[in-house]
Amino acid sequence: MSQQLTTSPVAPAATPLPVGRSGRTHSPRYKWGILGIGVVAQAAFSAAFQGIPMASAVLQSDYRYSTGQLGLVLAALTCGAAVTEIIWGLLTDRFGERMVLITGLAGTTACLAAATAFLVPTGGYTPPSWLLSAVLLLAGALGGCVNSASGRAVLGWFPPGNHGFAISLRVAAVPLGGAIGALALPALAMSVGFRGVFGFLTAFALVATVVIVCWLDEPPLPAAGHRNTTVSPLRRWKIWRISLSAFLLDFPQFTVLSFAAIYLHKVHGVGITAISGLLFVVQALGAVSRVWSGRWTDSRGGRHRRTLVIAYSWIIAACFVGLALCQSGPAWIAAALMVVAGLLSCGWHGVHYAEIAIMAGKERSGTALGLENTMVFAGAFLTPLIIPGILSATNWPVVMLLIGAVPAVLSAVVMPREGK
Structure with missing residues (x-):
């Protein structure tokens, strides 16, 4: 008589829960x-x-302030970030994201609190431009830590197939924060003055610092005895070319972000409230573009990131040529061209950052993102300093061509092609 054997189905092994560098176990949703x-x-x-x-x-x-003094103040935050970005990236790769973020954001909060208390016009007193610029320079130098440290943390916790999407979502916070600033800061400046502006920014930075202290755990370190043999991003020419394209694209971006308000108001008579709304649209659509581009390129195995940046560059250049030609044209055409140029010049960052971070690898991504952000903030620093000088010697159409169109064309040329 035959004997029938039965076997019980074997349950699949449970996926291990992620463990942070602190040793704590986290949910997969962490x-x-x-x-x-x-x-x-x-x-x-x-x-x-x-x-x-x-x-x-x-x-x-x-x-x-004169236009030159205004340019100095507007450039101070970005200059501070530009000179410290690589340092923050190296420190992040060496000591981890948590320490870097807490140190930098706590310092930024303190600087903005000092501006709130002491650097606003009161009665007959107007703070000198050099002093306001110095405090904002320090705030930028400390706050620049968020760019490489938070990007490295995101890259460390997400699996490779979602790196482009995750980095794009994190980078979308740049226009998100800009959109918040576009809505809140001009309204606060006109209603309660710059004490309200700096007070709002102080509270925002403080909230971010508390969130990091309470909830940020770092991704686990490599196994004991692991030696990082990856070539430093600072020694790879292709990574330098990608960073240089970011530097060039920053000129049209910060032409829009720093001087669109003055251009549209003085040249085309657009009201401050309407300009605020237009800049909010630029930032919001720029954020959508960053997220969409990261998702789209991830769905194609990470391909086409560079091609997308090149296409954006050519369209941006065309918009600025249009702006140069419509100096005396209808305000709505100038506004429309400015919005398109602005949203695309704010929209390339997601795939750009993802490409350079993935090329460098997780353990070197802090340095690579630091290099990228050095270039980004260098362009953001130089733009408001250069434009007043060009304006004093020429006019707005020349600005649109030299600071908007030409750098965008050069970016398209410098950016390495796919597979090269």
Whole structure:
């Protein structure tokens, strides 16, 4: 008589829960919490360095600064970030994201609190432009930590197949913070003055610092005895070329973010409230573009990131040529061209950052993102310094060509092609 054997189905092994560098075990959804922390930190800093220029017309009036002094103040935050980005990237790769973010954002909060208390016009006193610039320079130098540190944390917690999408979501916090600044800061400046502006930014930075202290755990370190043999991003020419394209694309971006308000108001007579709304649209659509591009390129195995950046560059150049030609044209055409140029010049960052971080590898991504952000903030720093000089010697059409169109064309040429 035959004997029938039966076997019980074997349950699949449970997926191990992720363990952070602190040794704590986390839910599989914890990576989304890390992404949220990165978004809050980045948005807090972005609201300052992109939001203050959106209130530039009110700042110039309230502080009674010349165009040159205004350019110095607007450039200070970005200059501070530019000179420290590589340092923050190297420190992040060496000591981890948590220490870097807490140190930098706590310092930024303190600087903005000092501006709130001591650097606003009161009665007959107007703070000198050099002093306001110095405090904002220090705030930028400390706040620049969020760019490489939060990006590295996101890259460490997400699996490779989602790197482009995750980095794009984190980078979308830049226009998100800029959109918050575009809505809040000009309104605060006109209603309660710049004490309200700096007070709002201080509170935002403080919230980001508390969130990091309470909830950020770092991704686990490599196994004991692991030796990092990856070539430093600073020694790879292709990574330098990608960073240089980011530097060039920053000129059209910050032409829009820093001087669109003044251009549209003085040349085409557009009201401050309408300009605020247009710049909000630029930032919001720029954020959507960053997320969409990261998702789209991830769905194609990470291909076409460079091609997308090149296509954006050519369209941006065409928009600025249009702006140069419509100096005396209808305001709505100038506004439409400015919005398209602005949203695309704010929309390339997601795939750009993902490409350079993935090329460098997780353990070197802090340095690569630091290099990228050095270039980004260098362009953001130089743009508001160069434009007043060109304006004093020529006119707005020349600005649109030299600072908008030409750098965008050069970016398309410098960016390495796919597979090269």
